[in-house]
Amino acid sequence: MDTIAVDFETFYKKNEYSVRDLGNWRYVHDERFDPYLMTVFDGANSWAGNPRDFNWDALEDALLLAHNAAFERAIVGRLVEDGIAPVRMLQNQWQCTANMTSYLCGNRALAKALAVLEGQPMSKDIRDWMSGKTWQDAVDAGKADELARYGVGDVRECHGLWTKYSPRWPSHERGLSELTMRQCARGVSIDAELLHEYITVLQEVIFNLEKSLPWTDRGAAPTSPKAIAEQCRVVGIPAPPVKSHFDDGEEQFEAWEIAYGPQFPWVLGVSQYRQLNKLLSSLQTIRERLRPDNTIDFSLLYFGAHTGRWSGGGSGLNMQNLRKVPLYLKDRNLVSPPGSLSVKDAKDWVANCTDYAMDIRRLFRARPGKKFILADLSQIEPRVLAWLTGNFQLLEMLRTGMSIYEAFARVSMGWTGGNLKKENPDLYALAKIQVLGLGYGCGWEKFVAIAASYGVLLTPEKSQELVTSFRAQNPLTTGLWRTLDDAFKQSIHSDFEMALPSGRTMTYRGVSRVVRSKKDKETGKWRADWAFTALVGDKRKTLYGGLLTENLVQATARDVFGQHLLALEDQVGDVIFHVHDEAITEVDQDVTVKDVEHVMSRTPDWLEGCPVSCEAQEAAHYLK
């Protein structure tokens, strides 16, 4: 079979008319859509020109390659609709070399991937210059040849990368890449009526809120930090603490809100404005993306994170960070649950409110005649950590169906009684936060914040006690930190490679040691300190044993979930989208929760002995 690389240059304008602004489908169906240049390379010959002049027979039955193939594929779909490309073009197989290079070296962008894999620089200047310009503009400016050369260069590189590197890209990973493209194009069905209602209501709420912020009268933006600081100065209260400047920044900010919120409504109003505006932006994006059948396409990036997880971005709507707690609106004003509540408690709090609740997750629903089955893996990361560290005692208890938190309490906290959650809920809560928060080397200050996010308040003394006892009672875990830390440091002046159980390897390129000044906790004095760094994608980061452990666990959990995704598509039905350890499947009425659970409870061959389980439920729309 021929393998042919294809690339299109299309009219775009940054921040106005681009894939980033509109998503693939809406972009190629816009009236401004103009694929003015097509370039093709089959390994020997290249062609460049207007797609109307292309001999499409040359692509019949070929494997098509593109860097960001989801985009090229959407363009071909539009060309087919317009009768420019033949209908049989919908049958070609595609492979995405951007997905491939993400897997191989953590870089999606062609120029960066070439720089890392081939040590080769590449300029995108002409493409940047084309923002807002047409093919005729390029001709008039005498840049048409340069543009065509650039396009041909792209397809040559794309083809070359595939030829040289595709053998290193395992077939199941190609399968996940293809599945991702299918999922994004297939999209999800939207309750359009509810969407429009939500937008109308939310606009009114935001309008009311904006008016209540004193500085908006003076023309300042609703969330202007300068205006907020000025207002604080005028009324004689301290400016809000910057959350990221402190381990307990979240708590400090909350304390500031509690101290001054009752006297000055705008103190709470700013956060509320940001929350509401973020939600409204998402709703408006969904509205702009609606296709005639009331579905939207979206973007999920295969290997978007260096650990291999998918990321949700690239087209202005992220399906992986839709808010869980509905907004409670009373008389067209937002009433927020107390900040101290956990997500689960906040949801219960809103559920008990009458008036009006707005839940963005309700908008995503199964297509007519189908139903959703939502399934998520149960504590996959701590289970993987237990397997990686050889914590057989814990794994054995999990195998009996015991909760991981109770098993942890028995193995590491001396619990010998019956059902922990029923008999000693306080100890259960302490076990839970340790399992979720202490596996990767977290210190006591940060642990206070993590515990708080699960609704557990720890004093500094209690936090220190838990961190210390966790490390003493879990030598297998601290041993893995140490092992990876040592191995990483041994790799100085070269690359550090970390083998995963699945056979995949994570590579941290260019390990080096840097000297930094650091504040001594006891004396408060600055002194020299070493840190070991390496490249993660194209960014240099400081790494250490606990962090490498976390990366290893996250990557392994991703590989487990990836196997489940392929099996679900193969054996159960369409996976509409997924969020790290949670699959949203859209299935026929005769498919059962058990069918999904069966697939997602399977332990891969390469993780034998690690109990995997999931929780699944049917629903008419997305929830949880």
Next chain:
DNA sequence: GTAATGGGCGCC
């Protein structure tokens, strides 16, 4: 004018 950066906020 656009690019880069950092804070805030959403998720697992």
Next chain:
DNA sequence: AAAGGGCGCCCATTAC
């Protein structure tokens, strides 16, 4: 010796 991590989008501000 110690250090939780992985993302994306919106907004405001600053840098160029």
